[in-house]
Amino acid sequence: MERSSDYIYATYRIRDGADKLKARAEGIAVGLTVGSWTDLPAAKQESVRQHCGVVDAITVVEPGTGEPGTTLNGATEPGAAADQSTTADGAAGQSAAAQTDTAARTDGPPAATVTADITIGYPAINFTPSFAALLTTVFGKLSMDGVIKLAHLELPASFTDAFPGPKFGVGGIRERLGVYDRPLLMSIFKSCIGNSLDELTAHFTEQALGGADLIKDDEIFFTEAYATPEARVEAYARAAQRAQQETGKQVLYAVNLTGPVFELRDRARRLAALGAGALLLNVYAYGLDVLAELAADPAVSVPILAHPAVSGALYAAPHHGIAADILLGQLLRLAGADVVIYPSPYGSVTLERAVGDRLVNALREPGAQREVLPAPSAGIHPGLVPTLLTDLGTDFIVNAGGGIHGHPDGATAGGRAFLAAIDAAQQSVSLEVAAQDSAPLQRALERWGGAAK
Amino acid sequence: MERSSDYIYATYRIRDGADKLKARAEGIAVGLTVGSWTDLPAAKQESVRQHCGVVDAITVVEPGTGEPGTTLNGATEPGAAADQSTTADGAAGQSAAAQTDTAARTDGPPAATVTADITIGYPAINFTPSFAALLTTVFGKLSMDGVIKLAHLELPASFTDAFPGPKFGVGGIRERLGVYDRPLLMSIFKSCIGNSLDELTAHFTEQALGGADLIKDDEIFFTEAYATPEARVEAYARAAQRAQQETGKQVLYAVNLTGPVFELRDRARRLAALGAGALLLNVYAYGLDVLAELAADPAVSVPILAHPAVSGALYAAPHHGIAADILLGQLLRLAGADVVIYPSPYGSVTLERAVGDRLVNALREPGAQREVLPAPSAGIHPGLVPTLLTDLGTDFIVNAGGGIHGHPDGATAGGRAFLAAIDAAQQSVSLEVAAQDSAPLQRALERWGGAAK
Numbered sequence: 001m002e003r004s005s006d007y008i009y010a011t012y013r014i015r016d017g018a019d020k021l022k023a024r025a026e027g028i029a030v031g032l033t034v035g036s037w038t039d040l041p042a043a044k045q046e047s048v049r050q051h052c053g054v055v056d057a058i059t060v061v062e063p064g065t066g067e068p069g070t071t072l073n074g075a076t077e078p079g080a081a082a083d084q085s086t087t088a089d090g091a092a093g094q095s096a097a098a099q100t101d102t103a104a105r106t107d108g109p110p111a112a113t114v115t116a117d118i119t120i121g122y123p124a125i126n127f128t129p130s131f132a133a134l135l136t137t138v139f140g141k142l143s144m145d146g147v148i149k150l151a152h153l154e155l156p157a158s159f160t161d162a163f164p165g166p167k168f169g170v171g172g173i174r175e176r177l178g179v180y181d182r183p184l185l186m187s188i189f190k191s192c193i194g195n196s197l198d199e200l201t202a203h204f205t206e207q208a209l210g211g212a213d214l215i216k217d218d219e220i221f222f223t224e225a226y227a228t229p230e231a232r233v234e235a236y237a238r239a240a241q242r243a244q245q246e247t248g249k250q251v252l253y254a255v256n257l258t259g260p261v262f263e264l265r266d267r268a269r270r271l272a273a274l275g276a277g278a279l280l281l282n283v284y285a286y287g288l289d290v291l292a293e294l295a296a297d298p299a300v301s302v303p304i305l306a307h308p309a310v311s312g313a314l315y316a317a318p319h320h321g322i323a324a325d326i327l328l329g330q331l332l333r334l335a336g337a338d339v340v341i342y343p344s345p346y347g348s349v350t351l352e353r354a355v356g357d358r359l360v361n362a363l364r365e366p367g368a369q370r371e372v373l374p375a376p377s378a379g380i381h382p383g384l385v386p387t388l389l390t391d392l393g394t395d396f397i398v399n400a401g402g403g404i405h406g407h408p409d410g411a412t413a414g415g416r417a418f419l420a421a422i423d424a425a426q427q428s429v430s431l432e433v434a435a436q437d438s439a440p441l442q443r444a445l446e447r448w449g450g451a452a453k
Numbered sequence: 454m455e456r457s458s459d460y461i462y463a464t465y466r467i468r469d470g471a472d473k474l475k476a477r478a479e480g481i482a483v484g485l486t487v488g489s490w491t492d493l494p495a496a497k498q499e500s501v502r503q504h505c506g507v508v509d510a511i512t513v514v515e516p517g518t519g520e521p522g523t524t525l526n527g528a529t530e531p532g533a534a535a536d537q538s539t540t541a542d543g544a545a546g547q548s549a550a551a552q553t554d555t556a557a558r559t560d561g562p563p564a565a566t567v568t569a570d571i572t573i574g575y576p577a578i579n580f581t582p583s584f585a586a587l588l589t590t591v592f593g594k595l596s597m598d599g600v601i602k603l604a605h606l607e608l609p610a611s612f613t614d615a616f617p618g619p620k621f622g623v624g625g626i627r628e629r630l631g632v633y634d635r636p637l638l639m640s641i642f643k644s645c646i647g648n649s650l651d652e653l654t655a656h657f658t659e660q661a662l663g664g665a666d667l668i669k670d671d672e673i674f675f676t677e678a679y680a681t682p683e684a685r686v687e688a689y690a691r692a693a694q695r696a697q698q699e700t701g702k703q704v705l706y707a708v709n710l711t712g713p714v715f716e717l718r719d720r721a722r723r724l725a726a727l728g729a730g731a732l733l734l735n736v737y738a739y740g741l742d743v744l745a746e747l748a749a750d751p752a753v754s755v756p757i758l759a760h761p762a763v764s765g766a767l768y769a770a771p772h773h774g775i776a777a778d779i780l781l782g783q784l785l786r787l788a789g790a791d792v793v794i795y796p797s798p799y800g801s802v803t804l805e806r807a808v809g810d811r812l813v814n815a816l817r818e819p820g821a822q823r824e825v826l827p828a829p830s831a832g833i834h835p836g837l838v839p840t841l842l843t844d845l846g847t848d849f850i851v852n853a854g855g856g857i858h859g860h861p862d863g864a865t866a867g868g869r870a871f872l873a874a875i876d877a878a879q880q881s882v883s884l885e886v887a888a889q890d891s892a893p894l895q896r897a898l899e900r901w902g903g904a905a906k
Contacts, residue, residue: 145765316596
């Protein structure tokens with residue numbers, strides 16, 4: 001069916017009785033918008049109609065007694081959708097959704113339990129432009145309502161236009177670095193906590209001499225006991241300049257943005273002014289609106305790297321929570337991440353391949369917000385680089401920690417091995433052949449082998 | 454074993470090969486603290502020892518080849534724990550935890566998969582006093598690492614002392630209301646979106662005349678198209694005074710705190726100054742640190758009600774995410790919620806009974822932070838009140854929406870029915886007997902019946 005640009009459409013994958021789906025969907029559409037419908041006077045129904053949710057589709061995807069792919073009902077007009085919630089509307093309970101459930105479960109004999117996708121349209125005018133409003137409405141109470149996963153979100157321009165999105169994106173980060181024609185290399189500090197500023201700066205220099213384009217803090221680096229973020233930014237900026245004299249390459253330091261939430265904006269502005277190359281943000285520890293407001297702030301004049309910490313608590317379960325491609329793809333781009341770090345499909349901490357593909361697609365598909373650089377992470381070593389290029393093309397970040405620091409000859413050689421691998425893969429030269437001209441790559445291949453099996 | 458007050462202990466329930474547990478635990482202890490251990494010079498090991506995590510316990514709870522309840526190893530000293538991570542430490546991968554996993558999976562023949570609880574001690578000095586630091590460290594990368602649920606958190610005073618917790622708590626809210634000897638009654642607006650300020654105020658008055666102690670906004674009420682939060686606070690304050698002339702009772706209006714995240718503090722202060730009775734906050738949509746910083750702010754001089762919206766995305770899955778009693782009990786109290794709304798065990802949106810009990814216990818057990826009022830919600834009607842009192846005693850909130858608005862004689866009668874039920878239950882008078890003197894209660898019982906089956 002054709003969808004209206006006046007609605008935010010959310011699709012939920014649920015398990016419920018085949019005979020409960022319609023009433024449940026209608027309960028959601030009313031309960032999470034105007035609250036009640038059938039007991040409203042006709043004149044009031046007319047005035048609140050534009051705020052009332054609609055049932056867009058109910059599709060059985062795994063049948064009990066139902067048939068797979070059967071669309072039980074299509075679009076309904078506001079009010080029409082709500083007409084069926086009569087039995088639920090007066091029941092005791094906090095939410096109409098819950099009420100429907102209660103009511104339905106006491107009606108008649110039990111029907112087979114099925115897996116179904118329910119799509120609800122929520123009027124966009126009900127929302128203020130914030131992720132809190134979005135999440136509270138489309139997956140607030142519902143998140144607690146049994147076996148239910150938020151599987152798909154369709155956001156109209158009337159909602160998304162309020163978000164400028166990434167301030168730099170793919171093009172902006174390439175301009176900052178002056179690198180246009182190859183994947184970028186990001187090196188992750190192996191160890192941050194417990195190191196002095198001098199030790200950290202030495203680690204930074206080792207990595208910078210290897211030729212990394214970006215060097216990022218460990219995301220768990222919160223303590224400032226030995227080195228404040230401000231001190232790191234200043235010390236690393238000097239180290240980066242010295243390294244550049246040797247490598248001829250710029251390097252951006254991504255500093256972990258930490259501290260009290262209401263001070264993050266000031267701190268982000270200050271770190272940017274001090275010369276930070278980028279900010280690293282634990283978005284799902286602090287909140288999507290924090291990212292969105294930092295990204296929209298002109299004084300936060302550096303790219304923002306979104307770390308996926310904590311997001312697995314939301315996406316990793318098969319039948320609960322929010323799909324990973326929504327969380328780490330669609331919403332991070334809308335909120336303004338310039339780079340999205342996510343679990344690569346190559347290491348041991350992985351996403352299902354199809355989910356990873358949808359995630360990357362969400363970062364890149366044509367849209368009002370700039371394109372985002374994907375940074376698949378965990379388990380990346382030089383031998384994987386040809387696979388990465390095949391899978392992701394040119395506009396992505398090779399992000400490595402152990403694959404750099406674990407190099408037999410140290411982190412500088414580790415970075416060089418990656419750059420040699422990137423160069424070879426772009427020229428369709430096998431790594432084994434390229435390794436004949438690159439001792440670091442040769443040693444890396446000896447350590448970790450070639451491409452993923 | 455005796456635990457040290459220098460550590461934050463996190464217990465994870467995982468599924469993994471019986472022979473992988475030790476290496477995995479040790480990989481976590483090192484990888485999520487100092488990053489590496491075995492390749493450090495001895496002098497450096499000494500200096501970072503206080504920052505290195507420890508493996509506190511590994512217990513098989515559901516055996517494959519292991520035995521149930523077997524503790525595979527007990528406490529280890531820092532360094533001792535880390536000694537085993539040698540095989541993992543040099544492997545490519547972003548986190549030591551992931552590295553261990555990878556390394557372990559290539560060692561020898563596969564062992565039986567077991568369910569196990571792993572407890573890791575993280576040095577408290579690694580953390581700054583923020584929920585972002587806490588969650589990023591104890592369940593950041595780990596949240597993405599396969600079948601894993603954060604089941605238990607033990608927070609030492611060195612961490613929790615930084616949080617003042619609830620500003621009012623049970624005692625403070627009772628003082629505000631002058632009600633000391635019975636459960637409180639909270640009424641939820643049935644419908645907010647799409648109503649004019651006059652309509653909303655009329656709804657408020659209806660509820661206030663019923664005798665509710667608190668009246669709260671719908672948590673999905675974000676739009677300000679018809680009535681800003683400020684306008685509501687002022688209009689309802691006047692309505693509350695008028696109602697008080699009739700009922701003799703005070704009523705607190707809990708206004709939904711909405712808007713851009715970096716403006717929430719100013720808005721909270723302003724609403725408090727304007728006369729709001731309390732603030733309603735969608736904590737898991739905005740972030741725990743937002744709650745913590747509002748609760749710690751003297752100018753936010755009103756109680757804060759934590760709504761559980763979105764939290765189900767984190768807790769509802771059986772084998773992933775974070776336990777509900779941690780999220781809605783322990784952490785909300787630490788962050789400073791004065792009231793915690795959570796899914797009641799009585800309605801259709803429910804928590805497992807044991808989880809609900811742990812949640813309530815976390816809100817009430819002796820501790821440095823004030824006790825919190827639990828508000829079990831969804832599916833509450835007057836017939837359930839005796840069960841609620843039996844289960845929760847006196848210090849809780851009877852929170853109802855449909856159970857008030859669905860009353861055959863309207864919301865005012867709905868509130869009165871609840872108060873009559875509370876009064877009866879406290880005197881151990883059956884609702885049926887009490888209903889002889891309370892027409893509202895009689896009608897409620899006709900509608901919804903008595904106690905839960």
